[in-house]
Amino acid sequence: MAIQKVGVLGLGLLGSGIAQVSAQAGFPTVVVEVDEKLVERGLGMIRKNLGRMQEKGTITAAQRETAEGLIKSSTELAALAECDIVIEAIVENLAKKREVYERLDREVQPNAIFASNTSSLSITEMMTATKRASKFIGMHFFNPVPVMKLVEVVRTVATDPQVFEEAFGFAGKLGKTAVRTSDRGGFIVNRLLVPYMLDAIRAFEQGVGSITDIDNGLKLGCGHPMGPFTLLDFVGLDTTHYIAGIMFDEFHEQRFASPALLKRLVNAGWYGRKTGRGFYDYSDAAAPRPLDDLLR
Numbered sequence: 001m002a003i004q005k006v007g008v009l010g011l012g013l014l015g016s017g018i019a020q021v022s023a024q025a026g027f028p029t030v031v032v033e034v035d036e037k038l039v040e041r042g043l044g045m046i047r048k049n050l051g052r053m054q055e056k057g058t059i060t061a062a063q064r065e066t067a068e069g070l071i072k073s074s075t076e077l078a079a080l081a082e083c084d085i086v087i088e089a090i091v092e093n094l095a096k097k098r099e100v101y102e103r104l105d106r107e108v109q110p111n112a113i114f115a116s117n118t119s120s121l122s123i124t125e126m127m128t129a130t131k132r133a134s135k136f137i138g139m140h141f142f143n144p145v146p147v148m149k150l151v152e153v154v155r156t157v158a159t160d161p162q163v164f165e166e167a168f169g170f171a172g173k174l175g176k177t178a179v180r181t182s183d184r185g186g187f188i189v190n191r192l193l194v195p196y197m198l199d200a201i202r203a204f205e206q207g208v209g210s211i212t213d214i215d216n217g218l219k220l221g222c223g224h225p226m227g228p229f230t231l232l233d234f235v236g237l238d239t240t241h242y243i244a245g246i247m248f249d250e251f252h253e254q255r256f257a258s259p260a261l262l263k264r265l266v267n268a269g270w271y272g273r274k275t276g277r278g279f280y281d282y283s284d285a286a287a288p289r290p291l292d293d294l295l296r
Contacts, residue, residue: 011042
């Protein structure tokens with residue numbers, strides 16, 4: 001079945017971004033959140049992003065109006081009934097995802113594809129909450145979705161090859177570059193990225209260099225847009241710790257284990273940019289101060 005109508009479940013940063021690029025690509029898009037307040041917040045983010053694009057000249061006023069007009073919202077799962085693909089972007093909690101998929105499976109037409117935007121959880125474990133194993137995949141978009149070009153398209157052992165190819169092609173229609181991967185912890189990007197960030201923390205713990213030196217070393221020596229500590233604070237130390245835990249549980253390899261310093265910062269509520277403090281202090285957002293005394 002060709003994908004013609006798109007559903008997005010969850011309108012946080014990622015869900016609203018997915019809905020936006022879907023509508024910009026010309027797909028009628030239905031978005032669902034648990035209450036009207038969250039619906040309005042998500043739609044507000046989309047309108048704001050499209051407005052910025054218009055101001056920059058990236059899109060015209062007519063293109064903005066068309067995209068906004070293609071998005072319909074609801075607080076009921078039944079609104080997704082006629083969608084050809086439903087992309088789930090709710091909280092990163094397996095039990096809650098399984099619960100919503102069990103309900104969604106009863107509401108949405110049987111030929112529809114289900115795609116989870118999870119960054120780390122098992123697609124297979126979500127799939128078993130439904131009766132459409134062959135039509136279940138992962139589609140991992142990256143934040144901010146309208147800017148980041150990559151989508152990891154994830155197959156399980158039960159995914160129908162034709163369904164996988166349809167989803168892979170759909171990602172291209174959204175203007176994304178898709179990569180193929182299978183249902184193993186972390187997929188491609190986090191499988192390689194998380195150990196890199198954790199190893200940077202270990203290097204700091206072992207006195208290899210300061211936060212600034214390690215960040216500058218990777219930026220200037222490897223051409224990375226930001227160093228590992230800046231990236232950790234951007235992603236969220238709590239998020240990194242959570243993903244690392246999932247991957248460690250699957251692989252039982254030391255490279256996926258959270259270093260002691262990361263655990264202490266998370267326990268203290270220092271998550272990075274979103275809390276104002278992580279490996280850097282963001283009291284002055286224009287000039288974050290590295291917290292090199294964290295080990296004292």
